Amino acid sequence: MGTEKRDPVTGRMTTGHDWNGIQELDTPIPRVVLFFLAATTLFAIVYWVLMPAWPLGVTYTKGLLGIDQRQIVTQQVNDAAAARAAWTDRIANASFEEIAFDDTLMHHVRETGRTLFTDNCAVCHGTSGTGGPGFPSLAAGAWLWGGDAATIAETIRVGINSTHPETRASQMMAFGQGGMLDRKAILDVVAYVRSLSGQTLSEAEQARVSAGDAVFAENCAACHGADGGGTHEMGAPSLADANWIYGGEAQSVYASIYGGRQGHMPHWEGRLSPVDIKLLALYVGTLGGDGR
Ligand code: HEC
Ligand code: HEC
Structure with a gap:
C-alpha cells in the first residue's frame, strides 16, 4: 500500500491505494446525490407511516391516514x-x-x-x-x-x-337429408325461391320455376308464407327480399333446403x-x- 499523495493531472488527493500502478482518486460523492438519497429515504419512511405499505403475511401495515384503495x-x-x-x-x-x-x-x-x-x-x-x-x-x-x-x-x-x-324455437327442416324432397324437387324450389327475390336466373332455372311454385306451396308456405314473405310466428325469414342469413346464391339456397338450418x-x-x-x-x- 502506498501513501496518500496529490494526483498531478486533477490536483485531487488519491486514496493511497495502488493497483499495479493505477491509483484511485479520493473523489467525494457529490452533495446533490447525498441530498436526494436523504430526501427519498425520508419520503419513504413518511410514506410507510402514513399509507398502507408492508405486507405482513395475511395482513399489512395500514398506515395512519387509513387510505384504502379498495x-x-x-x-x-x-x-x-x-x-x-x-x-x-x-x-x-x-x-x-x-x-x-x-x-x-x-x-x-x-x-x-x-x-x-x-x-x-x-x-x-x-x-x-x-x-x-x-x-x-x-x-x-x-x-x-x-x-x-x-x-x-x-x-x-x-x-x-x-x-x-x-x-323461441326455430326449425328449418332438412328436406333433402330427411328424404322429404328429391333432388329434382329441391332444384325446382331453389329456382322458385330465387325468383321470389328477383334474382337473375339461368335458363335452366327459369324452366324450373313453375314446378318449384307447386313444391313451395305444399312444403314451405306454411312457414315462409304463401308469397315467401316470411312469418314472425315461426321465426321464418322472408325469402322475397335481398336479405339472406345463409346466402341467396343457388348453392346456399340449395344447402339451406337440403340440410336444413337451425340458428342458435x-x-x-x-x-x-x-x-x-x-x-x-x-x-x-x-x-x-x-x-x-
Ligand atoms: C317449419 C317451418 C319451415 C318450413 C316448413 C320451411 N322453412 Fe325454411 N326456414 C324456416 C326457418 C325458421 C328458417 C330460419 C332458420 C334459421 O335461421 O335458423 C328458414 C330458413 C330458410 C332458408 C334460409 C334463408 C336465408 O336467409 O338464408 C331458406 C332458403 C328456406 N328456409 C327455404 C325453405 C324452403 C324452400 C322450404 C320448403 C321446401 C322451407 N324453407 C320450409 C322455417 C321453415
Ligand atoms: C352466439 C352468437 C350470438 C350472439 C352472441 C348473439 N346473437 Fe342474436 N342471434 C344469433 C343468431 C344465430 C340469430 C338467428 C337465429 C335464427 O337463425 O333463427 C340471432 C337472432 C337475433 C335476433 C332476432 C332477429 C329477428 O330478426 O327477429 C335478435 C333481436 C338478436 N339476435 C339480438 C341479439 C342481441 C341484442 C345480442 C346481445 C345481447 C345477441 N343477439 C347476441 C346469434 C347470436
Whole structure:
C-alpha cells in the first residue's frame, strides 16, 4: 500500500491505494446525490407511516391516514351506480314508447346500448349489427321474429333454440337429408325461391320455376308464407327480399333446403339485467331496422 499523495493531472488527493500502478482518486460523492438519497429515504419512511405499505403475511401495515384503495373503488362503483340509477330506474319503469320519445333516455340508450352490444352481441352480429353468414343482420329491418322493441326484448331474453325453458324455437327442416324432397324437387324450389327475390336466373332455372311454385306451396308456405314473405310466428325469414342469413346464391339456397338450418341465439336472462335487456332492445331498434 502506498501513501496518500496529490494526483498531478486533477490536483485531487488519491486514496493511497495502488493497483499495479493505477491509483484511485479520493473523489467525494457529490452533495446533490447525498441530498436526494436523504430526501427519498425520508419520503419513504413518511410514506410507510402514513399509507398502507408492508405486507405482513395475511395482513399489512395500514398506515395512519387509513387510505384504502379498495374502499375508494367500492365508493366510486357505488357512486357510479347511484348516478346510473337516476336514469336506469326511469328506463325500468317507462314503456318502450315513452323511452323512444324521451331524448335524454334515448341518449343513454345509444351510449350504454352500444357498450352492451359491443360486449355481448357484436361477436355474432357484428359491431354495427349487420350480421354475417349464419348471423342475421339486425340493421336491415328484415325480422325473423319481429322488430318492435318488446319483441326484440323477448328474443334477447329467451334466445332462439337456446337452453332457456321458454326459448323461441326455430326449425328449418332438412328436406333433402330427411328424404322429404328429391333432388329434382329441391332444384325446382331453389329456382322458385330465387325468383321470389328477383334474382337473375339461368335458363335452366327459369324452366324450373313453375314446378318449384307447386313444391313451395305444399312444403314451405306454411312457414315462409304463401308469397315467401316470411312469418314472425315461426321465426321464418322472408325469402322475397335481398336479405339472406345463409346466402341467396343457388348453392346456399340449395344447402339451406337440403340440410336444413337451425340458428342458435343464446338467451340473456340471468346474464344481463332486465334493464340492460330493455336498453339493448331499444338500441337494436336504432341500428337502422325501423328508423328510430
Ligand atoms: C352466439 C352468437 C350470438 C350472439 C352472441 C348473439 N346473437 Fe342474436 N342471434 C344469433 C343468431 C344465430 C340469430 C338467428 C337465429 C335464427 O337463425 O333463427 C340471432 C337472432 C337475433 C335476433 C332476432 C332477429 C329477428 O330478426 O327477429 C335478435 C333481436 C338478436 N339476435 C339480438 C341479439 C342481441 C341484442 C345480442 C346481445 C345481447 C345477441 N343477439 C347476441 C346469434 C347470436
Ligand atoms: C317449419 C317451418 C319451415 C318450413 C316448413 C320451411 N322453412 Fe325454411 N326456414 C324456416 C326457418 C325458421 C328458417 C330460419 C332458420 C334459421 O335461421 O335458423 C328458414 C330458413 C330458410 C332458408 C334460409 C334463408 C336465408 O336467409 O338464408 C331458406 C332458403 C328456406 N328456409 C327455404 C325453405 C324452403 C324452400 C322450404 C320448403 C321446401 C322451407 N324453407 C320450409 C322455417 C321453415
